[in-house]
Amino acid sequence: MSVKFTILGSGSSGNCAYLETADARVLVDAGFSPLQIRKRLATIGRTPENLTAILITHEHSDHISGLLGIADKFHIPVYCNRGTQDGTVWAFKSKWASKKKPLLDGLDGTEQLKRKIDWRLFETGASFEVGDVSIETFSIPHDAQDPVGYLLRTAAGNFGFATDLGHVTKLVLDRIRAANVLVLESNHDVKMLQDCPRRSWSLKQRILGRHGHLSNETAAETAAQIMSAELRQLYLAHLSRECNKAELAHRVMSDRLKKIGAIHVQMQIAAQDVPCQTLEL
Numbered sequence: 001m002s003v004k005f006t007i008l009g010s011g012s013s014g015n016c017a018y019l020e021t022a023d024a025r026v027l028v029d030a031g032f033s034p035l036q037i038r039k040r041l042a043t044i045g046r047t048p049e050n051l052t053a054i055l056i057t058h059e060h061s062d063h064i065s066g067l068l069g070i071a072d073k074f075h076i077p078v079y080c081n082r083g084t085q086d087g088t089v090w091a092f093k094s095k096w097a098s099k100k101k102p103l104l105d106g107l108d109g110t111e112q113l114k115r116k117i118d119w120r121l122f123e124t125g126a127s128f129e130v131g132d133v134s135i136e137t138f139s140i141p142h143d144a145q146d147p148v149g150y151l152l153r154t155a156a157g158n159f160g161f162a163t164d165l166g167h168v169t170k171l172v173l174d175r176i177r178a179a180n181v182l183v184l185e186s187n188h189d190v191k192m193l194q195d196c197p198r199r200s201w202s203l204k205q206r207i208l209g210r211h212g213h214l215s216n217e218t219a220a221e222t223a224a225q226i227m228s229a230e231l232r233q234l235y236l237a238h239l240s241r242e243c244n245k246a247e248l249a250h251r252v253m254s255d256r257l258k259k260i261g262a263i264h265v266q267m268q269i270a271a272q273d274v275p276c277q278t279l280e281l
Helices: 034-042 067-074 082-099 109-116 170-176 190-195 201-208 216-226 246-259
Strands: 004-009 016-020 025-028 053-055 078-080 119-121 127-130 133-139 148-153 158-162 181-185 233-237 266-269
Touching (some): 181 216
Parallel strands (some): 158 181, 233 266
Antiparallel strands (some): 004 016, 016 025, 133 148
């Protein structure tokens, strides 16, 4: 069986990707509502009932908003580190409190949420297996509890995920260099961000900071640093709706790839509203 990969959506309002092998059906993040995740999986003929695992990068809402709704209902194991578990439980507990949801069996909200999900905790930097997929985790610099990137090794190729990071460390470069397919953040155009009237000065500083998000130029420099003959497919992900444009991100990356002679790499912009075309290896 071939390996199939689809980014179901990526951006400031939600992030979710789907990987399918002979023995595994994995979501990386669950940042859309359960209904949206179901609808987007349906576009590729899949359903959440058949998922075997959900991998979470960090606890921000655009990566976990649909997690409880599908993981609990369909008994899907959730893989993350303890910092991300704590941040996720806190986020959902706050929502429960605001909606005045009743406690179960006298348990407080934290304990309820920990029991409602089948958590499979790992230490950042550890490797583990889900079916026939070998998963490597690595730390990334972002303003979350303990955010991680992933390298998913399959029989057909390796899939790297490096989004939501303010700068690219040597560790990140070392880990994503092995990817044949790479999902890389290209969040903003620096000038558009600086000129955006709807962003406060403090938010701009956060995004531009070393634990914020990657600009188009930094994404292009990152791709140049890890480039190899083995990298076949590059997805530009997590584009800001207000402070970036798909054509800008594409041009900056395309110009850099041409400059270094990386004409073998296929590039695609991951959209917020619709899934990408499925990649089959």
